[in-house]
Amino acid sequence: MGKEAAPGEHPPKGATDDVIWRQLPAVSSLLNTEKGRALVQEFSHHQVVSAIRHTLAQIRQELRSRVEAFPPSAAVILEQATAFLRRQQQRSLRRVINATGIIIHTNLGRSSLAEEARQAIFEIAGGYSNLEYDLESGERGSRQGHVEELLCRLTGAEAALVVNNNAAAVLLALQTVAAGREVIVSRGQLVEIGGSFRIPEVMAASGAILVEVGTTNKTKLADYSRAINERTAVLLMVHPSNYRITGFTASVSLEELISLGQQKGLPVMFDAGSGYLLDLGVEALAAEPVVQKAIQSGAALVTFSGDKLLGGPQAGIILGRRELIARMRSNPLARALRIDKLSLAALEATLRLYLDPMTARTRIPTWRRLTLPMEEIERRAKALTEMLQRVQPELAISIEPQESQAGGGSLPEEGLPTLAVTIRHPLLSAEGLARRLRQNDPPIIVRVAHQQVLLDPRTLEAEEFSFIAEALSKIGGGQKAE
Numbered sequence: 001m002g003k004e005a006a007p008g009e010h011p012p013k014g015a016t017d018d019v020i021w022r023q024l025p026a027v028s029s030l031l032n033t034e035k036g037r038a039l040v041q042e043f044s045h046h047q048v049v050s051a052i053r054h055t056l057a058q059i060r061q062e063l064r065s066r067v068e069a070f071p072p073s074a075a076v077i078l079e080q081a082t083a084f085l086r087r088q089q090q091r092s093l094r095r096v097i098n099a100t101g102i103i104i105h106t107n108l109g110r111s112s113l114a115e116e117a118r119q120a121i122f123e124i125a126g127g128y129s130n131l132e133y134d135l136e137s138g139e140r141g142s143r144q145g146h147v148e149e150l151l152c153r154l155t156g157a158e159a160a161l162v163v164n165n166n167a168a169a170v171l172l173a174l175q176t177v178a179a180g181r182e183v184i185v186s187r188g189q190l191v192e193i194g195g196s197f198r199i200p201e202v203m204a205a206s207g208a209i210l211v212e213v214g215t216t217n218k219t220k221l222a223d224y225s226r227a228i229n230e231r232t233a234v235l236l237m238v239h240p241s242n243y244r245i246t247g248f249t250a251s252v253s254l255e256e257l258i259s260l261g262q263q264k265g266l267p268v269m270f271d272a273g274s275g276y277l278l279d280l281g282v283e284a285l286a287a288e289p290v291v292q293k294a295i296q297s298g299a300a301l302v303t304f305s306g307d308k309l310l311g312g313p314q315a316g317i318i319l320g321r322r323e324l325i326a327r328m329r330s331n332p333l334a335r336a337l338r339i340d341k342l343s344l345a346a347l348e349a350t351l352r353l354y355l356d357p358m359t360a361r362t363r364i365p366t367w368r369r370l371t372l373p374m375e376e377i378e379r380r381a382k383a384l385t386e387m388l389q390r391v392q393p394e395l396a397i398s399i400e401p402q403e404s405q406a407g408g409g410s411l412p413e414e415g416l417p418t419l420a421v422t423i424r425h426p427l428l429s430a431e432g433l434a435r436r437l438r439q440n441d442p443p444i445i446v447r448v449a450h451q452q453v454l455l456d457p458r459t460l461e462a463e464e465f466s467f468i469a470e471a472l473s474k475i476g477g478g479q480k481a482e
């Protein structure tokens with residue numbers, strides 16, 4: 001090491017900040033050490049200076065809050081600055097490997113996009129596009145034009161509008177058709193979804209007045225009927241998604257509510273949640289509302305997410321009557337909630353895949369995972385087991401019947417049968433092993449049950465197996481448990 005500032009002396013009792021500060025080496029002297037010069041080579045002068053300043057400021061802060069404190073040596077300061085530079089170099093938002101078997105995992109980014117959608121993002125991101133430009137006339141166009149017709153064709157709706165997410169869709173719809181007026185909802189449907197979307201709160205934000213009818217477990221058509229008055233704007237139905245009321249229950253079907261709405265001349269709005277367009281008879285999805293059916297039944301507005309069962313990017317889709325959609329389009333809030341061009345590109349590409357249901361099933365990862373045949377799951381489970389056993393013979397690995405989950409609010413109870421690869425480490429606890437896997441690059445996210453780590457091949461791609469094997473081999477089998 002080159003010129004090194006010696007560790008400072010203990011500051012005299014009652015030292016002021018100024019005294020402590022003067023005992024720390026100067027930025028220029030730190031830069032002038034061997035280590036400092038190496039860092040400048042690796043990063044840049046600008047970044048190293050700013051990392052050193054940041055580190056010195058932190059040390060100053062720490063010294064201030066302690067009575068007995070020695071200023072650290074130059075080597076220690078540079079070590080801290082290096083750690084800061086390395087942390088800064090790594091992107092915070094990173095790809096992870098999802099071995100949990102939860103297909104639409106909200107914390108892990110919900111749906112993975114089809115190759116077609118990824119290509120569309122790549123192409124549109126790198127250049128200019130006809131986002132709001134009509135190539136025919138050479139005049140201004142609408143970003144909605146890229147998907148509206150497609151959505152109408154796929155669902156049978158009269159008109160469509162896409163926004164940032166489904167929460168925005170519900171907000172815009174209610175604000176447009178019901179601000180200052182009453183919206184009737186069953187008490188059993190005042191749900192909270194994903195910890196932040198609460199129907200009563202979205203309703204309040206829209207300026208609509210919530211009228212709750214029925215009780216938590218029972219709501220009858222007569223309850224809606226009695227609540228209708230001249231201030232009523234909409235009858236709202238919300239798919240409870242992540243929650244079921246079972247036992248002594250009664251609820252009104254969408255069809256019944258629509259026929260009541262027709263009698264009273266009131267529109268029915270349906271928040272379908274998931275965007276289920278592909279009724280392939282997946283047993284675990286039997287309770288999910290199919291979007292086309294809701295439109296066919298005569299719902300005036302249907303809203304859903306782009307990144308749940310639809311398998312596309314984050315987006316909110318509003319389908320419905322032409323006149324209502326037109327009012328939403330000219331609502332100033334629509335501008336604040338509008339979809340960005342990259343999501344729009346991915347959404348259009350995803351929707352195009354639905355023009356042929358078999359293509360959608362095989363090209364959209366969410367659907368591929370939902371309908372993965374048991375033989376394929378078994379094949380993957382065996383291949384993964386073999387690979388792991390080979391790199392890490394000390395692990396106790398077996399294959400066990402388990403359940404995967406659709407996730408994303410679909411189906412709180414029913415799982416999809418799967419075969420999980422279970423791992424026990426000779427020294428690490430299951431939680432400890434899960435933590436080590438999470439710290440891997442790329443991070444591997446697993447489920448822990450019955451003191452075992454579970455890897456569900458349903459949400460893993462074959463290319464990801466080698467990352468898991470490598471991670472386990474790095475963790476090792478014989479070292480001391482933490």
Ligand SMILES: *Cc1c(COP(=O)(O)O)cnc(C)c1O
Nearest residue numbers: 165166167193239241273305409
């Ligand atoms: C998920 C969900 C929402 C929120 O959708 P985001 O796209 O996450 O904003 C709203 N309503 C229902 C019924 C849902 O299931």
